[in-house]
Amino acid sequence: MNAIDTxxxxxxxxxxxxxxxxxxxxxxxxxxxxxxRLMNTLAYSTGLLVLDLSQVTFCGAAGLGLLVGVQSRARARGITLALTRVPANVDRVLRLSGLAPHFPTTP
Structure with missing residues (x-):
């Protein structure tokens, strides 16, 4: 199950x-x-959209593709996409895929 709260x-x-x-x-x-839901969120986002991943239990290849796609759409709108509270398992996937440097993180 996946949930999103804005x-x-x-x-x-x-x-x-x-x-x-x-x-x-x-x-x-x-x-x-x-x-x-994230595309709808971009419609009213400020200049910075932060995804709190602290409760994400798994992120597969499709999830990485989703993050890249949302980031691309955000940039097109002048919005920076950042990640926060990235769990170790998701951080590992981002690093192994080479995507970690492309996603700014916030404390």
């Missing part, structure tokens, strides 16, 4: 980042719904 639109202002909490698996089964 701050309500009223809680977002132009100077604060848009924070999205993800949980569960990011894989081929959960990817399409998650992609749609």
């Amino acid at each position: 701050l309500p639109r009223s809680a977002v202002n132009a100077t604060s980042p848009t924070l999205v909490h993800l949980s569960g698996d990011i894989d081929i089964a959960t990817g399409p719904a998650l992609r749609r």
Whole structure:
């Protein structure tokens, strides 16, 4: 199961980042719904979209593709996509794939 929680639109202002909490698996089964929700989130994101991955239990190749795709769409809108609270298993996948340097992280 995959869940996404975003701050309500009223809680977002132009100077604060848009924070999205993800949980569960990011894989081929959960990817399409998650992609749609993240694309909708980009519509009202500030200049910084932060994905909190602390509750992500698995990220497969489809999940990596999803992250790259969302990052590409974010850049096209002038939005920086950053990751925070990346679990060790997801960090390992990002490093092994060579993608880690392409995703800024926040504390």
